Amino acid sequence: MESYWFGARRFDEFCRQTGLLKTVVSDRLKRLIRNDCLVKVAYSEKPRRFEYKGTEQFLDLFPMALAMLHWERKWSQKPNALEVKLTHTPCRAATEPLPVCKSCRAEISPRDVSWKVGPGVGQMEATYSRRRRQTAESGSNTKLLDEVIRIVGDRWATLILRSLFSGINQFQEILEDTGMATNILSDRLSELCQERVLYTVDVPGDSRRIEYKLTEKGIGIYPILLTLLEWGDKWRPAPEGPPLLLTHNLCGKPLKIEMACSACNKEILVTDTSFELKISNSRGDNNGKSGSA
Ligand SMILES: [Zn+2]
Ligand SMILES: [Zn+2]
Incomplete structure (x- = not known):
């Protein structure tokens, strides 16, 4: 989210700005989409490429x-x-x-x-996760x-x-x-x-x-x-x-x-x-x- 405020919109920009692993970035972007905070939109058709836009609730x-x-x-x-x-x-x-x-x-x-x-x-509700x-x-x-x-x-x-x-x-x-x-x-x-x-x-x-x-x-x-x-x-x-x-x-x-x-x-x-x-x-x-x- 911090990267978004600083202008990141594309997958590689999120990876570069956060320094996180691609799998982690991909997982968190999906989570933000599931929670109606981001939407994926195509910015180019050939080749088809996507960027992420913040929804109203994200903004x-x-x-x-x-x-x-x-x-x-x-x-x-x-x-x-x-x-x-x-x-x-x-x-x-x-x-x-x-x-x-x-x-x-x-x-x-x-x-x-x-x-x-x-x-x-x-x-x-108390939920516990074993995840570190x-x-x-x-x-x-x-x-x-x-x-x-x-x-x-x-x-x-x-x-x-x-x-x-x-x-x-x-x-x-x-x-x-x-x-x-x-x-x-x-x-x-x-x-x-x-x-x-x-x-x-x-x-x-x-x-x-x-x-x-x-x-x-x-x-x-x-x-x-x-x-x-x-x-x-x-x-x-x-x-x-x-x-x-x-x-x-x-x-x-x-x-x-x-x-x-x-x-x-x-x-x-x-x-x-x-x-x-x-x-x-x-x-x-x-x-x-x-x-x-
Ligand atoms: Zn002022
Ligand atoms: Zn007051």
Whole structure:
């Protein structure tokens, strides 16, 4: 998906940009087609050749991509070989995408959001896969959304974060809230602590027990989960209604997130951005690439 935002449309472009094996790229493209996110269209008849086009629901994931980019830039501790300069074409300024409330346009912090359970709330069914977790080691080092994908791309880590954002902080409670297996939960909790997304404190009055808390870096993941929640409510709605009802306390309105331009505070649309990519390799020279999604 990241490659798509940076202009990849053809199979060999996805392979080159991701550095992944052809079989992996082919499998993931098929999966995106099955989920109505991409369509395969012929761009040449003789010989017959295809490219991939994002559907409306795929393009609706653009705010999530921007929220991820914002987090990665702010919090990733790893040096990244890839740098991107985004320009908001309507105001022509170099822009940093910021998560704001659609109603009052203030930057969103989870501290200003209250929530209640909606009609469509349900517990996610626990399914287990023996497949080893995909890590970022595979492929090249030219991935922009490296650290954030390792966290948000992991179903269990995301469920743990959901619990923490709803004020659930102790091991046993998180276990009940997520329906995870004990070993997977302790595994993910220690990984999230290592990543400095979480930290632990002693439970007051009970020194044998600890609580998990979100660091500032962890709190920074909130807008990404909001974009996912809104996308899910729109494209994969539960028949009963939304699972979660959020209110922005600063304006009192139902919370809707928008990724806004740091220069002009208007929404950054997929059609309104251009980018410049810089890859610095070990010798320190640069390969430029630019375009628009
Ligand atoms: Zn607001
Ligand atoms: Zn702007």
